[in-house]
Amino acid sequence: MNIEMIQHPSSSSASQRKARIAAAFGKAAQSYDRHAAFQREVGLKLLNELPQDLHGYVVLDLGCGTGFFSEQMRQRGAAVICADISQDMLVQARQRCGMSGFEYCHCDAEALPLADHSVDIVFSSLALQWCESLAVSFREIKRVLKPAGKGYFSMLVAGSLLELEQAWVKVDSARHVNRFISGNAVKIALAQAECTQYQIDLYSFGLWYDSAMHLMRDLKGIGATHIDGRTSRLISHRMLAQVEAAYQTFANREGRLPATYQVCFGVIHQ
Numbered sequence: 001m002n003i004e005m006i007q008h009p010s011s012s013s014a015s016q017r018k019a020r021i022a023a024a025f026g027k028a029a030q031s032y033d034r035h036a037a038f039q040r041e042v043g044l045k046l047l048n049e050l051p052q053d054l055h056g057y058v059v060l061d062l063g064c065g066t067g068f069f070s071e072q073m074r075q076r077g078a079a080v081i082c083a084d085i086s087q088d089m090l091v092q093a094r095q096r097c098g099m100s101g102f103e104y105c106h107c108d109a110e111a112l113p114l115a116d117h118s119v120d121i122v123f124s125s126l127a128l129q130w131c132e133s134l135a136v137s138f139r140e141i142k143r144v145l146k147p148a149g150k151g152y153f154s155m156l157v158a159g160s161l162l163e164l165e166q167a168w169v170k171v172d173s174a175r176h177v178n179r180f181i182s183g184n185a186v187k188i189a190l191a192q193a194e195c196t197q198y199q200i201d202l203y204s205f206g207l208w209y210d211s212a213m214h215l216m217r218d219l220k221g222i223g224a225t226h227i228d229g230r231t232s233r234l235i236s237h238r239m240l241a242q243v244e245a246a247y248q249t250f251a252n253r254e255g256r257l258p259a260t261y262q263v264c265f266g267v268i269h270q
Contacts, residue, residue: 024224024225025065025088026087027088027223028222028225029091035222038218039125043069046125046153055077055078058079059080059120059121059122060081060112060123062128063083063084063127067097069125070096074101079103080101081105081114082097082105084105085109085130110132110133112143117147124152125154126156126263128153129155129178135193138193138268142194142195147270151268151270153266156262157182157183157202158181158262159260159262161261163259164176164212167246167247167249167250171239171243171246176227178227183200183262186200186266190268198266199267202263204261206260207261212243
């Protein structure tokens with residue numbers, strides 16, 4: 001398995017945004033697995049859609065993170081390309097997975113350095129929502145898939161972390177939670193990428209926390225800290241206390257606090 005490297009141009013503003021996203025995830029590379037219970041739940045659901053026997057398959061794990069799912073696909077027999085925008089995440093993936101049956105690719109989902117029709121399966125769980133252009137990423141996935149190949153993806157869509165967003169609205173007017181596109185916008189991006197054969201489904205996931213602070217620590221622990229449109233300002237202890245109080249309005253009878261995620265699962269057929 002040899003990766004054929006291809007260079008892609010990128011605008012300076014997009015490159016700067018992606019560098020900030022990569023840096024945020026890089027800072028969290030060593031803590032990621034301790035805070036990624038939701039990410040594992042979603043990824044395992046997506047993984048269950050793949051064939052159980054992957055012997056003879058080349059799989060691109062796009063946004064591989066620490067290599068948790070890369071390792072599982074290798075155990076099913078696949079040759080795996082671990083790809084991530086964060087070099088630090090790839091270091092963690094290499095430490096987990098080793099070198100036998102794996103290659104590592106520091107790259108951007110919108111500019112894959114792979115040859116046309118070079119992989120059998122693309123697996124991408126909770127990574128594509130960070131892309132500048134979802135349509136470009138879908139086009140790249142379609143491009144690298146072999147004939148009859150499939151691209152499996154999951155991504156957050158509108159309605160995710162709505163409770164946290166509403167709690168912050170009561171504190172100030174700044175943006176503290178990323179906006180996610182709608183499920184319909186995912187369909188539009190697929191059409192723009194000329195993906196004519198696909199399936200998508202929307203699922204709601206609910207997690208429960210003892211406090212809003214615990215939720216925010218998990219988000220920081222996985223590196224999901226880049227907020228588009230957020231200005232640099234100090235968040236005081238007083239503001240955090242106000243968010244905590246505002247979040248209490250969502251508490252259940254046991255006093256636990258919900259964090260709701262809306263997830264789009266999709267399969268692109270080449």
